[in-house]
Structures are given as structure tokens and as C-alpha cells.
Amino acid sequence: QVQLKESGPGLVQPSQTLSLTCTVSGFSLTSYDVHWVRQPPGKGLEWMGGIWGDGSTAYNSALKSRLSISRDTSKSQVFLKMNSLQTEDTAIYFCTTRGLRAGDWFAYWGQGTLVTVSS
Amino acid sequence: DIQMTQSPSVLSASVGDRVTLNCKASQNINKYLNWYQQKLGEAPKLLIYNTNNLQTGIPSRFSGSGSGTDYTLTISSLQPEDVATYFCFQHNSWPLTFGSGTKLEIK
Numbered sequence: 423q424v425q426l427k428e429s430g431p432g433l434v435q436p437s438q439t440l441s442l443t444c445t446v447s448g449f450s451l452t453s454y455d456v457h458w459v460r461q462p463p464g465k466g467l468e469w470m471g472g473i474w475g476d477g478s479t480a481y482n483s484a485l486k487s488r489l490s491i492s493r494d495t496s497k498s499q500v501f502l503k504m505n506s507l508q509t510e511d512t513a514i515y516f517c518t519t520r521g522l523r524a525g526d527w528f529a530y531w532g533q534g535t536l537v538t539v540s541s
Numbered sequence: 542d543i544q545m546t547q548s549p550s551v552l553s554a555s556v557g558d559r560v561t562l563n564c565k566a567s568q569n570i571n572k573y574l575n576w577y578q579q580k581l582g583e584a585p586k587l588l589i590y591n592t593n594n595l596q597t598g599i600p601s602r603f604s605g606s607g608s609g610t611d612y613t614l615t616i617s618s619l620q621p622e623d624v625a626t627y628f629c630f631q632h633n634s635w636p637l638t639f640g641s642g643t644k645l646e647i648k
Binding site: 466467468469480481482483484516518521523524525526527528529531532533534 | 542573575577584585586587590591594596628630632635636637638639640641642
């Protein structure tokens with residue numbers, strides 16, 4: 423059974439760095455990619471980036487200069503780090519992965535974690 | 542970046558109605574189009590992938606169609622539990638992008 427769960431601080435100060443962890447179960451990080459998607463309160467979804475089974479990464483160009491995604495396969499964890507946070511980075515942050523069929527992007531999601539950027 | 546435009550932004554319909562939601566891409570996305578349903582306070586749920594493939598466990602009243610730049614999600618008979626926001630998503634080109642959503646309400 424595929425499961426993902428995000429964890430991290432609920433509050434981050436402006437200009438600081440956000441660190442989130444996605445802990446997965448039911449699949450191997452060496453075989454499946456994991457992505458981060460965020461959603462400002464009451465707004466739409468934004469793909470942030472992902473890490474593939476071979477460890478390669480891809481980022482949304484709008485965030486690339488601030489964003490880093492890494493993993494620890496032994497702990498089944500994927501990490502997101504984003505620096506220079508501003509109030510507009512306040513959002514629910516989801517980690518997500520694909521299913522088994524070609525094209526079924528984001529078939530599985532974590533519950534999401536709300537991050538508020540405020541002093 | 543490929544822009545995904547959804548219409549309408551809000552749709553109000555009655556139980557039992559046939560409902561159509563629209564999604565238009567700023568360029569050809571070769572049917573690499575998915576639909577997600579998001580209920581209040583929940584994570585999105587994959588409904589349809591690659592334009593017209595129903596995800597496992599999704600009721601058959603949901604269907605998708607389209608090609609090129611224009612895509613639709615159809616609910617053949619609206620049910621109360623379908624109240625949600627629906628997002629389209631393209632995975633043809635980087636960066637992957639979502640539409641802004643259609644909020645579906647019951648009259």
C-alpha cells in the first residue's frame with residue numbers, strides 16, 4: 423500500500439529556509455519518482471519539482487534558484503529545501519508519486535502540510 | 542511554459558445533470574492531460590489520465606476527451622459527492638502545469 427506523509431515546521435520566518443520531509447512506504451525510491459506540489463490557501467496547484475529513481479532531479483524554472491530536492495533511500499525519505507522564503511510561499515505542500523501506468527502522474531498523495539511564512 | 546486555462550471557474554448544476562468542464566492548453570499537449578478532483582481539506586485525487594483513461598476505482602460517470610489544445614471532463618449524471626474543485630494538468634512539457642480549477646457546486 424503506497425503511502426506518503428509530509429512533515430516539517432508549520433511556521434517559517436521571512437527570508438529563512440524551509441525544510442520538509444516526505445516519508446514514503448509501499449514502494450522504493452530507487453524505482454519511483456517523488457514530486458512536490460504546493461497550493462496557496464484557496465488557490466491552485468503548482469508543481470515544484472521532483473526526484474527520479476536514479477536520483478536525478480527536475481525543478482520548476484520559477485523556483486529553481488531557491489529549491490533543492492534530495493533523498494535518503496535507506497530511510498525512504500525525500501527532502502525539500504527552499505531558501506529566501508516570502509509570504510507568498512505560504513501554502514500547503516504536498517508530496518506525490520505516480521502509479522504503475524504510463525501517464526498516471528500523481529496517483530498517490532500525502533495529506534499535505536501547511537507552511538505559513540510570517541514573522 | 543504551457544498555460545492551462547479552465548472554464549468555467551465556477552459551475553452550478555443540479556443532481557442528475559450532465560456536466561462538462563473545459564481545459565485549454567496554450568499549445569498542443571498531445572493528449573498528455575490528466576484531471577484531478579479536490580474536495581475541501583483533502584489532497585487532490587487522480588480521476589483521468591492521458592485524456593480518457595479512467596483511474597482505478599473512479600466511477601464510470603466520469604469521462605474525458607479531447608486532443609491538441611482542447612480537453613473536457615464530463616460527468617454524465619452529477620452526484621452530491623461530486624462537489625469539489627477540478628484541476629486539469631499537462632505532462633507533455635516541462636515545467637508540468639495545472640489549470641486554475643473549476644469549482645463545481647450543486648444547485
